[in-house]
Each structure stands twice: as structure tokens, then as C-alpha cells.
Amino acid sequence: MKTLTAAAAVLFTATLSATALAEVPMDKYNKSCAICHAAGTAGAPKTHDVEAWKPHLAKGEETLMKSVHNGLNAMPPKGMCFDCSDEDYKALIEFMSTPAK
Ligand code: HEC
Numbered sequence: 584m585k586t587l588t589a590a591a592a593v594l595f596t597a598t599l600s601a602t603a604l605a606e607v608p609m610d611k612y613n614k615s616c617a618i619c620h621a622a623g624t625a626g627a628p629k630t631h632d633v634e635a636w637k638p639h640l641a642k643g644e645e646t647l648m649k650s651v652h653n654g655l656n657a658m659p660p661k662g663m664c665f666d667c668s669d670e671d672y673k674a675l676i677e678f679m680s681t682p683a684k
Contacts, residue, residue: 607678608671615664620679625657628679636680647676 616630623629628636639647651672654660661667667675 607674608667611664611667611671612675612678615667616662616675616679618663619658627658630679631681631683633680633682640680644673644676648672651676 619625619627620630623632623635628639642650648669650658651662652660662672664671664675
């Protein structure tokens with residue numbers, strides 16, 4: 584019965600991590616947002632630079648989501664992430680606008 588218990592434990596852990604909320608899609612960050620936001624290219628608010636993000640966050644989530652979908656000045660539509668969902672964008676924005684963990 585020992586193996587069965589171990590298998591059940593593994594299954595349980597796997598289910599837990601799969602349902603974790605707002606997982607930051609780092610692969611999507613690295614191949615899109617990071618191109619500009621990692622170094623602050625073309626005036627992009629830098630990742631983890633809380634001060635730089637403040638005036639953007641102040642616009643409210645709805646406006647930020649619109650900016651990402653439609654593009655804003657030097658930022659191209661969708662931030663160059665064409666397979667990002669709204670959930671992905673929200674997680675990415677939170678990741679970029681908060682201090683490094
Ligand atoms: C080609 C460069 C580039 C890429 C790629 C890019 N951004 Fe941006 N982003 C910018 C620039 C430049 C600004 C500042 C625009 C301004 O305020 O003039 C910006 C601003 C933003 C803002 C603030 C919008 C606002 O209304 O103030 C958000 C949110 C954002 N980016 C999210 C993202 C996300 C999420 C991704 C990846 C999916 C991404 N960006 C990819 C260049 C980029």
C-alpha cells in the first residue's frame with residue numbers, strides 16, 4: 584500500500600501547483616515583454632522599477648489592459664505576445680511593476 588500512498592501524494596501536489604493562481608508565464612515574458620521592459624528600451628517602464636510603474640498603475644487596470652491590447656506609443660499592439668491571455672497580461676504586469684522577489 585506504500586506505493587499507492589506515495590502516488591496519491593504526488594498526484595495531490597501536481598493538482599495543487601496546476602491550480603496556483605496568477606502564475607507568471609516567464610516564457611512569454613522572456614520572448615516578448617522583456618525585450619523592452621527588462622532594460623527600459625524606448626521609454627518602457629523597467630521591470631521591478633516600482634517608481635517607474637507608479638504613474639502607469641495609477642491609470643487603473645482597465646486602461647493598462649487596453650494599452651497592451653492596442654499598443655501605446657513605442658509599445659506595439661499586444662506587447663508582441665500574440666498568445667498571451669488577459670490572465671497572462673495581468674500576471675505579467677504585476678510581475679513587472681512589483682519589486683524582484
Ligand atoms: C517593443 C517594446 C515593448 C514590448 C515588447 C512590450 N512593451 Fe510594454 N511598453 C513599452 C513602452 C515604450 C511603454 C511606455 C509607453 C508610454 O507610456 O509611452 C510600455 C508601457 C507598458 C504598460 C503601461 C501602459 C500604460 O497605459 O501606461 C504596460 C501595462 C505594458 N507596457 C505591458 C507590457 C506587457 C505585458 C508586455 C509583454 C506582453 C509588453 N508591455 C511588451 C514597450 C514595450
